[in-house]
Amino acid sequence: MKTSPDTANTTQRADKKEQRRLQMADIARLAGVSTSTVSRALSGSKLVNDETKTRIAELAKSLNYSINIGAQNLRLKQSRTIAVVIPSDSATRQHLTDPFFLGMLGSLADALTERGFDMLVSRVDAEQLDSVSQIYDTGRASGIILIGQWRHHDQLNELALRQVPLVVWGAQLPKQLYVTVGSDNINGGKLATRHLLDQGRRAIAFFGDIQLPEVSQRYQGYCAALSEAGLPVREELVVAASFVEDGGKQAVAELCARQVKFDALFACSDLLAMTAINSLRERDFSVPADVAVVGYDDIELARYFHPPLTTIRQPMPVAGLALVDALLQQIDTHASQAFLLDTELIIRRSSQ
Amino acid sequence: MKTSPDTANTTQRADKKEQRRLQMADIARLAGVSTSTVSRALSGSKLVNDETKTRIAELAKSLNYSINIGAQNLRLKQSRTIAVVIPSDSATRQHLTDPFFLGMLGSLADALTERGFDMLVSRVDAEQLDSVSQIYDTGRASGIILIGQWRHHDQLNELALRQVPLVVWGAQLPKQLYVTVGSDNINGGKLATRHLLDQGRRAIAFFGDIQLPEVSQRYQGYCAALSEAGLPVREELVVAASFVEDGGKQAVAELCARQVKFDALFACSDLLAMTAINSLRERDFSVPADVAVVGYDDIELARYFHPPLTTIRQPMPVAGLALVDALLQQIDTHASQAFLLDTELIIRRSSQ
């Protein structure tokens, strides 16, 4: 039988036993009240005498006591925790390194703090996205924000079917059962392309993997802008560049191998744009003189690049809040809507 | 901001009836056994019949049941959660945007997953670092990893005094009560400076805020390398550049205002190096011809910069594991040691 630690017990120096953590019963005893009163006092209930309330609050503070959140959550059947999940490619494990996703994490951290939620971050193998529901099923988090839609449309639909409260950063697709928050990719693509057209460029290359929903919409914007200007979409200018590794380098190589003339480039991420610019430079193209370049994301380093990168900014600070609020609303009301954020063209030297 | 035009985008559940979450008792009833048996079966106890064990496991799987972690943790008096804290400047809120810290988050996510812990991420106002202990006192996390020692030495010591299990990424200082894991900044500074000396440079500027422990050690390395080469440390070449904003730009301005000749630059972060290089370029210095530059951190973009940045790499993948293991050991044994990771010179074009 285990005796509860008691004041009469001698504590030995060699004794490695955890000094028992203070709990509500201790505060109650020291204040000469019941735990109910302590609980009420600390939660600011008006059922308790003001004088006792402050006495208890001070006692707690002086002893460095804080309510055990695990127990509180169990009792209240809540968790006040949201999980942020970033699918990671099992092979490269590279996704969490993209500056864009990382910026998003910061924005989410702020938004969740503001709403009084804790943020649990986990990387999940992209091939096992269904394991995401565990985070919810176990009560670890009351909902899930997933950053990185990639090609997981079907798996995400399955999650939604399982009633997991879920909001995804990405593009809206047909037959979509889950809720997305994202920026206006179509317009982003238009803005970028129009800007290049305004600079007098006519042979605008497009770098991006059209299989990805967001990129596909940026491509739609690209096509729309060309069409507005009365220009055809020339397939030989479109390269399926991937986001990983030296995507830009490979894409430039591919484009050059095609022997096609081009005087501008719209790359679907800043990273892609930067590696592309470096490759262009190696091949003695000058940016922006020979090739005007526009990127996408406006990561922090875009302005420090040489030349400073013209790009499409996604509104990060708003993005976090939008994701969080969409999720909280879904948890509350079991219904919420897709939400589209404005994109903005940031003009710097790489395109002028 | 617009709401999306699509029709099918509202996820609704007409049925608002709370479907009670499945719990162990339900599984027990359905399996015709007691909850103890279910508990044991799911935890793989050998006390339970193999046949029953698989029966229960399958039942649970088919019903999508997972153990409620909150209740489990309460009962087991554990949390299997580690908090990762990033102090944020109350004014700028900029710290979580430094690519280096963000890379660290990724590394920690991997390391914690590997050790079976959840990662709670929170941004805490740098002026109220003592509030960090709440995360521990409330039982929310069993320990804390703090990224960003900055000038908070005293506050960190106080936290350690309060018995909060804590490991800090940073430099080891005298009279330090908390445990640090960090890279070998002194050697990093030496490697960078020696490399510049090897390139024949003799007037090497140093950019960094020596008030910060890590930077101070890099500066020590810088001094040591100069001294090895029989050169004096020239104060007019040392600029107290800050990490934030256009730190590099200001530092270059300051240096030029001093009218001192320099042919190399060691900047204490890659971001600093990059902004400095851009400023140098504006002033018609060529890099590396006129000024050879070495940065610090080896963030992902360093290799994509123009010119590709020579830098000191801190071993990120190892860093996460080292931090986590130091913390877990501290939680287990109430003792752990500071740990120093090797730094490595990565030579690229900016210095040659």
Next chain:
DNA sequence: TTGAAAGCGCTAACAT
């Protein structure tokens, strides 16, 4: 205004 008692969902002695 306060206290007693029940129980959140689980685990682990202690029985059988």
Next chain:
DNA sequence: ATGTTAGCGCTTTCAA
């Protein structure tokens, strides 16, 4: 090999 029972630390009826 399985069931009974007593909590983990808290909140909240219900009773006083």
